[in-house]
């Protein structure tokens with residue numbers, strides 16, 4: 252796919268006075284990422300625009316048969332550029348490139364096409380990727396920056412997972428969100444360029460976060476527990492999933508969103524699976540094994556820190572999830588969220604979140620296969636599974652999506668009431 256225009260690269264000089272706009276995928280994770288980039292000398296702004304105006308901007312510039320996440324991410328960027336809020340001579344845009352076989356590697360070309368259509372080819376495009384793509388850019392993911400990004404990712408996972416386990420039961424409404432806000436500020440302020448967080452520091456901070464959440468006064472009651480899985484953007488982004496988490500909370504549910512760390516390990520592990528399936532150099536395999544070890548070590552510190560207070564449900568590790576899917580789906584199924592999505596559903600069921608919403612964006616073939624396509628097999632293994640796949644696209648109405656989720660919740664409530672009948676009044 253070519254835009255037939257010379258590409259404008261982000262240069263060292265631009266770093267001083269350019270604002271870099273990034274679309275928002277996972278609010279907590281990307282907020283910390285923004286703080287990280289800014290600590291490293293960039294001026295990054297995280298876009299928080301929402302609603303029909305963003306979708307319309309996406310539809311204006313991206314063909315409507317493209318993956319919905321591409322339409323929204325590009326829509327958010329184009330909406331910002333056309334808002335008049337930015338000096339277009341000093342603004343750059345950033346987009347992720349996965350570097351895999353899925354279309355997420357090509358969103359950048361769609362963005363360049365959109366810029367051309369809007370007469371904005373002079374706006375530099377930065378690719379956020381770990382595959383060595385777009386090497387000419389002066390925006391560099393250095394080793395210290397990457398190490399710090401992984402630490403911040405584990406903090407964001409912790410804030411999200413524990414926040415979701417405490418918020419529905421808090422005695423003083425708003426306390427959980429206040430604590431999350433305080434931690435985001437503290438963690439952002441602690442970032443020191445070129446001095447990534449050491450392992451011991453990471454362990455300490457994760458334990459402190461866990462202890463802080465455990466100290467929030469709660470009143471535990473029986474609530475319907477709902478897991479959310481799906482294509483990574485549709486699962487995390489309230490813009491994409493029509494504020495799904497908020498909706499589930501309004502229905503008096505406890506929500507569980509598995510974190511991003513497992514997905515990151517999955518992406519790295521895929522390189523090893525590629526070598527096993529199709530061959531590759533020993534040196535590459537050694538490097539990938541080293542990376543997996545590094546990430547799984549961080550993951551085990553993360554899980555230990557949740558365990559420490561004995562108050563929270565502790566998710567399974569990546570390797571445990573990998574084991575769960577054995578015999579159900581092959582490890583070679585790795586486009587999109589691949590076998591890991593199936594694994595997350597099995598993991599949620601094993602941890603008491605058998606009611607599941609599977610978010611599927613329009614145009615996403617791989618996740619329809621490993622998500623919706625695996626429901627029958629999952630139910631055969633775990634008949635208790637109560638899964639509803641929900642399609643997200645520019646034309647789908649929120650009411651329709653929420654009504655389908657309500658049907659799933661009705662089944663969940665019936666089961667909960669049968670398991671925990673309300674005490675009968677004494678006469």
Ligand code: SF4
Pocket residue numbers: 318319320353354355356482586587588612614615616617618
């Ligand atoms: S995972 Fe799905 S939505 Fe994402 S790029 Fe691939 S096909 Fe598109």
